[in-house]
Amino acid sequence: MKLQVIAKNNLKVSETIQAYVExxxxxxxxxxxxxxxxKVEISQEGAKLPEQRFTVQxxxxxxxxxxxxxxxxxxxxxxxxxxVDVLSKRIERYK
Numbered sequence: 007m008k009l010q011v012i013a014k015n016n017l018k019v020s021e022t023i024q025a026y027v028e029x030x031x032x033x034x035x036x037x038x039x040x041x042x043x044x045k046v047e048i049s050q051e052g053a054k055l056p057e058q059r060f061t062v063q064x065x066x067x068x069x070x071x072x073x074x075x076x077x078x079x080x081x082x083x084x085x086x087x088x089x090v091d092v093l094s095k096r097i098e099r100y101k
Contacts, residue, residue: 007035007044014049023048023082030090031064037097040068048082056080062089073097 009028013019027046035041047063062085063076075092079085 007041009044009046011046014047017050019048027086030086034093038068041066043067060085062086064089064093
């Protein structure tokens, strides 16, 4: 699976975060092997609530079927974990 990690709003994504994203979202290929590519957008917003500081939006393409999820959290890794949980549920429902 090809993953494209995009940082928005002047956010710098370190190598460790990028490796973490590839590891977590790469595991979704086990559930649905037809996933060809994915796009991960990570952004930081100046929200008043700290629980909505980081936004992670993932779009997976499985032979023309798009599976999307978006989650917000105060920590980047927590948002990634949440979006992986939502995506796994959506993949199970799709199957």
